[in-house]
Amino acid sequence: MKISVIGCGYLGAVHAAALSSLGHTVTGIDTDPARAAQLAAGSAPFHEPGLEPLLQGGLRDGTLHFTPDPAAAAGADVHFLCVGTPQEKTTRRADLGYLTSAVEDLAAHLRPGSTVVGKSTVPAGTSAILTRLLAGTGADLGWNPEFLRQGTAVSDSLQPDRLVYGVPDGTAGAQVARVLDEVYAPLLHDGVPRLITGLATAELTKSAANAFLALKISYLNGIAELCENAGGDVVHLAQALGLDARIGPRYLQAGAGFGGGCLPKDIRALQAQAEDAGAGSLGRLLALVDTLNTETRHRIHESARQMCGGQLAGRRITVLGAAFKPDTDDIRDSPALDIALRLAGSGAVVTVTDPRAAGQPWFRYPELRFEPETAAALRGAELTVLLTEWAEYLALDPRGVSSLVDRCAVLDGRNALDAAAWRAAGWFHRGIGRGRRA
Numbered sequence: 001m002k003i004s005v006i007g008c009g010y011l012g013a014v015h016a017a018a019l020s021s022l023g024h025t026v027t028g029i030d031t032d033p034a035r036a037a038q039l040a041a042g043s044a045p046f047h048e049p050g051l052e053p054l055l056q057g058g059l060r061d062g063t064l065h066f067t068p069d070p071a072a073a074a075g076a077d078v079h080f081l082c083v084g085t086p087q088e089k090t091t092r093r094a095d096l097g098y099l100t101s102a103v104e105d106l107a108a109h110l111r112p113g114s115t116v117v118g119k120s121t122v123p124a125g126t127s128a129i130l131t132r133l134l135a136g137t138g139a140d141l142g143w144n145p146e147f148l149r150q151g152t153a154v155s156d157s158l159q160p161d162r163l164v165y166g167v168p169d170g171t172a173g174a175q176v177a178r179v180l181d182e183v184y185a186p187l188l189h190d191g192v193p194r195l196i197t198g199l200a201t202a203e204l205t206k207s208a209a210n211a212f213l214a215l216k217i218s219y220l221n222g223i224a225e226l227c228e229n230a231g232g233d234v235v236h237l238a239q240a241l242g243l244d245a246r247i248g249p250r251y252l253q254a255g256a257g258f259g260g261g262c263l264p265k266d267i268r269a270l271q272a273q274a275e276d277a278g279a280g281s282l283g284r285l286l287a288l289v290d291t292l293n294t295e296t297r298h299r300i301h302e303s304a305r306q307m308c309g310g311q312l313a314g315r316r317i318t319v320l321g322a323a324f325k326p327d328t329d330d331i332r333d334s335p336a337l338d339i340a341l342r343l344a345g346s347g348a349v350v351t352v353t354d355p356r357a358a359g360q361p362w363f364r365y366p367e368l369r370f371e372p373e374t375a376a377a378l379r380g381a382e383l384t385v386l387l388t389e390w391a392e393y394l395a396l397d398p399r400g401v402s403s404l405v406d407r408c409a410v411l412d413g414r415n416a417l418d419a420a421a422w423r424a425a426g427w428f429h430r431g432i433g434r435g436r437r438a
């Protein structure tokens with residue numbers, strides 16, 4: 001099929017490359033000419049394992065193109081909308097400005113019988129707005145939310161847990177479902193389950209899924225606080241919970257909490273939507289999830305203060321990690337960076353290291369010292385705080401690095417280090433929610 005992908009940020013770039021690898025001819029369109037040129041040269045504008053080989057394969061085969069020209073969408077059978085829906089500063093609602101202007105631009109290039117498919121994260125009712133913008137074009141609209149995670153975006157796209165198609169009522173809906181079945185034929189052939197819903201349900205599925213993941217994480221962080229105060233080990237407790245098939249083992253890792261460009265923004269947008277739509281209790285629940293997440297960061301700051309004898313001013317602290325999670329260079333709403341800045345705000349002398357995120361041209365924090373090499377970052381530290389669980393930090397030899405630091409004290413803000421090994425090497429190790437009577 002001939003496919004256009006409008007918006008080549010995280011979602012669009014990965015989606016375009018993945019669709020070309022499924023055998024389609026794909027044109028990725030991004031209004032930023034520099035981004036379009038970089039992708040057209042086979043280079044990813046962000047760190048994402050496995051994306052560059054996929055891009056380069058499609059470009060080499062001639063099945064993948066990138067351009068800033070919106071007219072390049074003309075002639076495609078299917079158009080995927082992958083533009084961002086950032087959080088409005090004052091209202092916390094999703095800002096649909098990029099989406100509506102993308103659809104207005106696209107409308108001029110649509111041929112009758114083509115299909116427009118939304119993928120961006122939006123509030124319920126967005127399709128109704130876009131359907132009005134598409135009136136008279138003869139194109140149908142569907143909604144196909146994307147559940148990919150940064151760091152595993154390629155495998156999440158090519159081996160998804162499920163496909164969700166939101167379709168309009170009647171014959172148009174059947175046509176949209178047929179088109180999407182053709183787009184995803186190889187995945188359906190591999191047995192990926194697909195669910196057909198109404199448009200509003202598909203729109204909500206994405207934010208409801210992200211909010212549920214955030215809820216799971218915040219719940220465990222709340223339990224971690226309880227373990228810390230009342231005794232108990234949240235790591236063992238999470239293992240016990242996770243073995244219950246009704247709960248499942250994933251997203252139960254207590255620590256510095258959630259960040260990134262999606263979970264925090266999406267729970268706030270869903271909260272605003274719930275309040276607008278008269279679902280106030282859900283709104284209050286989501287507000288609490290957000291509060292718990294912020295308090296988690298505060299508690300780690302307090303643990304660091306205690307580990308420094310109650311006084312942070314002048315203490316040399318090394319923070320391992322700046323990205324909001326491993327395998328990405330993304331620092332949007334990063335718990336690691338937020339905690340590092342809080343420590344610096346309390347007067348600590350904070351050195352941050354990260355294999356990817358820190359050191360980027362956009363990593364400009366005058367209050368933090370950046371050191372690209374882990375060993376150099378650790379030199380002279382009075383406290384080491386792990387906040388992003390990159391594999392290379394988990395592989396550190398505690399005996400080897402003990403000679404670098406001034407004090408062998410580590411605060412494991414992700415409960416990811418081998419506590420016994422660090423203690424055996426002479427370190428004072430403290431995790432999150434691992435009470436004394438554990």
Ligand code: UGA
Pocket residue numbers: 121146147148149150151210213217250251252253254255256257258259260261262263266324325
């Ligand atoms: C999230 C969702 O997981 C994807 O399904 C969704 O498609 C995506 O948002 C999106 O809306 O585009 P992502 O933001 O890449 O994906 O990050 P996650 O891997 O979900 O992690 C989010 C945050 O939660 C990270 O800061 C991570 O460290 C934290 N986390 C995760 C925990 O603190 N504990 C856990 O057990 C799991």
